[in-house]
Amino acid sequence: MARTDGVRPLFTWTRNKTAKSTAATGAGVAEEVTHIKDAEHAGAWQLAWWKFRKHRLAVASGIVVICIYLVAAFAEFLAPQGAGDYSARYTYAPPQQLHIWDNGEFGLYVHGYKVRVNPESFAREFVIDPETKIPVGLFVRGAPYKLWNFIPSNIHLIGPVKAGQPMYLWGADRLGRDMLSRVIHGTRVSMTVGLVGVSLSLVFGIILGGLSGYYGGGIDTAIQRVIEFLLAIPTIPLWMGLAAAIPPTLPPLQVYFMITIILSLVGWTGLARVVRGRFLAMKNEDFVTAARLDGAREMSVIFRHMLPSFASHIIAAVTLAIPVMILSETALSFLGVGLRPPVVSWGVLLQEAQNIRTVATAPWLLLPGVAVITTVLALNFLGDGLRDAADPYSD
């Protein structure tokens, strides 16, 4: 049959992609044919991936997000020191620069510190001493740890060759703890709060949003009013109230879970609305009606036809919900009602930077904030890209 009847130029881009490579060579014709075939046989996920791939910023952000989660996964190995390791000798030590070339050949080193007394304030302060060289190595042995709590090791990606020598690439805090190590350890908590919180929200959101959108009527009205009520409560006071109710005697792990539950208490509303909206839109789609006329039962209609059609939308919504969670946790911990030391999260670390005088003398205490900003931006860009790619048939 001739393909003149209303062919939408839906896949011009896949064809064009190959058209460039085929322009020169005749052999490329075969390649082009196979690629068009690919597009015809490509499922929705494949198409979504192709569309996502065109979104450069989102792809780059995706790589950043993956890297951040890898950091969270291998925190103990990547951090030069343990989360709580301190050294009274190096309080507020400034960041050192990592030198890569040692006299023209590859060799890592940092310069040592020299203590100087400020002539005006008579305060002790550190200055970098260009005379001393502290050799730095990769895969060095340092403080022992248990990776994921069961693999014992003491190998760190980077650290001073001679254990005990000072290396503070991102500076040190008031107890002489390495900021870099603490930010890396904090990554694990902050990033997983996002994931766990969103997973909880997702369960609530899909169930309640699904009920709301699919059945409509009274159930819909009830759930929507609950959502509106929850959204009407100012979030920070609500969180603070709930967080204050957590008994201070609880072990840190339980506090952590309580916090995620508190965060998802409000977080599910957004996802429930997304799910409800998709259900409403999908319910009257012709192909859903067609499935019903084919004799499909309700559950089959939902799981075989409707859910796959908006799974990608949910993934995008989830990606956009994670940064909100991370920010919420940071806010709570910063205010001192969230996670508490000795747990290390970005919010907990930023608590140290509450004092303007400390920030003025030791601005590197704000570095956890940079980590938060980078992560939230990357997740938002990724989420935007995923949202665009979620519906590969619209263009």
Next chain:
Amino acid sequence: MSEPMTADVLKVEKLSIEFQLRTSVFKAVKDVSFSIKRGGTLCLVGESGSGKSVTARSLLQIVDKPGRITSGRIVLTREAEVIDITTLKANGPQIRAVRGGKVGLIFQEPMSALSPFHTIGDQIDEVLQIHLHLEKAEARRRTIELLRQVEIKNPAEMANRYSFEYSGGMRQRVCIAMALACDPDVLIADEPTTALDVTTQAEILDLIKRLQQRRGMAVLLITHDMGVVAEVADEVAVMRNGEIVEKGPVEAIFHDPQHSYTRHLLEATRKLEHNSRERDDRTASRIEPVLSVRNLSKYYGSKQAADGSWSGGLRAVDDVSLDLYPGENLGIVGESGSGKTTLGRLIMRITEPTMGSISYRQADGVTSDVLDMRGAALRAYHAQVRLIFQDPFASLNPRMTVKQIVGDPLRIAGMARGRARDGRVAELLRMVGLSPDTMDRYPHAFSGGQRQRIGIARALALDPRVIVADEATSALDVSIRSQILDLLLDIQTRLDLSFIFISHDISVIRYFCDRVAVMYKGRIVEVGSSQKICTSPDEPYTRALISAVPSPDPRQKRMMHRVRFAPEIADA
């Protein structure tokens, strides 16, 4: 060209438009040349994707990005003044003076062409104020005069209304008034009547024709409908794949077409001018109907009084009774809002009726009430009475392969598994004229016509006895339309099916159906053989409807001698 230059208001020479895509260039329009004489009508006709709309838009330099004019000239002549539109800067003052001033444009969708936030009068005033620098009061006076010219009743009062208070036909009249506000030399109408009902279409085309004669304006009409072309064109240019394959006077194009594509288009249109099923009128009374609908009604928002009478609300389907006999094609024809689609949905039990009954006679002669069916009985009914949807894009799940889509009814019914199911799907695909090799592809790999074939294959999967086709061919181009109709007729004779064919398109109904029921405002006004309905209907509404259908022959312009149905004119 041989015509003297002075007669051409608009002359397009070797126009090419390209769309710069990410890695390649899509040539939407290739070396297109045509010209329009003062007072003349040129129809640019072609199927979807032929580049006709892009060509029209380029005349005002409103081609959507990333499209751009790569070569050619568009010369607009007004007395001594000669403007080459292609040389004007996009969005510069000169091109803005052309847009709406020298060249007026009417869009296809009168719904979205008007702003819902401003009154109709304000919108037309704005055009006059910008182009003619009129004072507010003077502009309003002109606006009212324009609305009177496009035959809007009570123009002074209607000018203060909003677009949502206007019907589709009235909105298109407003768009015409707006396009004509500054006495343009050229009026471009891009599918101005495609979104309208056939009677409204006739009114609008008639209005454009009369205004054109009065003002001596040139009209460029973009359309896909050969019938419309025959009714209004002086000259015709046939476009295909971005090129004009043939152009000439309307007589020559229709009675002596040179290009095979023109002939193909005409054949596809003319084929639908007569009935395909030249058979005797069935003596229906002897056969039991397979489906019979009695006093079926669907009211929205109506309230029932204590005495059982209904008041208020919308009567989408009102007291409809129909019989469908085995092997018969029953057409249901009506304009938008006549309730024909709701009737189809009621028969399919997608929507529940307010009252009435539907009885279905099974193959073994047992008759059962469709409205009482639940669970397994309803599933059995849905296996035997199938629906073909209007939109071939929305009705196929984009996330399933053709094999899954066509095989799904079989899977659910548990009729065939594995190889056997694949074999059945292949057989169904072959039956609808698709290669079984395409089974593993997704719907997006298919064109509109091919998708509709897939939808038909799905409908046939469970060996149905009745098929309800709801505007099954409306979304398709004319040449594909007749192919699909022939396919359905072929399948019908092979499988002994009965069809309920719902359409707004008289020509499709005439070609396909044995009997026709005409619906108007939820009621059936007339039922009869398609021969009778299409040639000598009894009811005045049907007469008006039939006479408004454009005839694809410029020597028999039907529309201009049409019969008018009084209530309809009041609405349009």
